[in-house]
Amino acid sequence: MLTEKRQEEIVRLVYERESITVAELKEILHSSESTIRRDIIALDQEGRLTKVFGGAIALRTAQIVNKELSMVQKKDLQIAEKQAIARYAASLIERDDCVYLDAGTSTGWMIEYIREAQATYVTNALSHAKRLADKGFHVILIGGEPKSSTDAIVGAEAVVNLQKYHFSKGFFGTNGVEQNGGFTTPDAREAMVKQTAVKNTQLANRYFLATSSKFGKVYAVTFAGFEGGVILTEAPVQESLPKSVRVVNVNQPEQ
Numbered sequence: 001m002l003t004e005k006r007q008e009e010i011v012r013l014v015y016e017r018e019s020i021t022v023a024e025l026k027e028i029l030h031s032s033e034s035t036i037r038r039d040i041i042a043l044d045q046e047g048r049l050t051k052v053f054g055g056a057i058a059l060r061t062a063q064i065v066n067k068e069l070s071m072v073q074k075k076d077l078q079i080a081e082k083q084a085i086a087r088y089a090a091s092l093i094e095r096d097d098c099v100y101l102d103a104g105t106s107t108g109w110m111i112e113y114i115r116e117a118q119a120t121y122v123t124n125a126l127s128h129a130k131r132l133a134d135k136g137f138h139v140i141l142i143g144g145e146p147k148s149s150t151d152a153i154v155g156a157e158a159v160v161n162l163q164k165y166h167f168s169k170g171f172f173g174t175n176g177v178e179q180n181g182g183f184t185t186p187d188a189r190e191a192m193v194k195q196t197a198v199k200n201t202q203l204a205n206r207y208f209l210a211t212s213s214k215f216g217k218v219y220a221v222t223f224a225g226f227e228g229g230v231i232l233t234e235a236p237v238q239e240s241l242p243k244s245v246r247v248v249n250v251n252q253p254e255q
Contacts, residue, residue: 057218083109099168103124103125106209117137170197175217178239182225183222184223212234
């Protein structure tokens with residue numbers, strides 16, 4: 001099948017179904033996975049569909065967000081919700097854990113509630129590192145390129161530094177959570193760091209802190225899928241998510 005015809009068929013299928021996976025397209029179009037992925041990338045760049053983790057979605061399906069708020073803008077948003085999530089997340093840390101604490105306001109609130117001094121804390125957030133150190137905790141700050149708007153260390157050097165660590169627990173912020181998009185963020189440099197830290201965290205102990213406002217939103221770059229992760233949120237989730245991810249409502253944790 002010619003490239004143009006194949007891509008037109010991909011667009012038709014995406015809008016007919018609203019979402020479709022690479023595996024489904026491969027079977028329907030009798031093309032290789034690499035070819036399908038290249039087509040999706042090209043169509044995404046042309047603005048005809050949205051590339052997401054493992055496939056594509058129609059532009060109208062998810063709320064696509066491009067604007068990223070700074071830490072200053074975000075710190076006063078949904079404070080009570082973030083505090084509830086952070087309090088629960090902090091209670092999960094145990095003696096001798098090697099913990100990754102991602103940059104972000106939700107993970108930042110965790111520091112108020114962390115009590116476990118016999119753990120090691122690794123972070124890519126400048127302010128997180130200082131606050132943890134001020135509490136007398138053993139903290140390691142990842143080296144790399146500082147991004148002032150989000151107070152994060154990002155880039156290739158940060159990725160290299162992270163690769164040597166293995167985390168018993170990891171706590172991650174996310175800008176968007178969506179059934180096809182996975183966990184997303186606006187910045188590719190931050191996504192690289194997040195992706196590496198997620199990969200180096202024990203599968204069952206990958207915690208994603210997400211207020212209910214994050215659901216149904218897709219940002220530019222996917223940094224993690226739903227394989228084995230745990231979403232910590234403060235309200236019942238209306239979004240349809242894969243069974244491979246566990247959702248904990250921190251206000252009703254036993255349900």
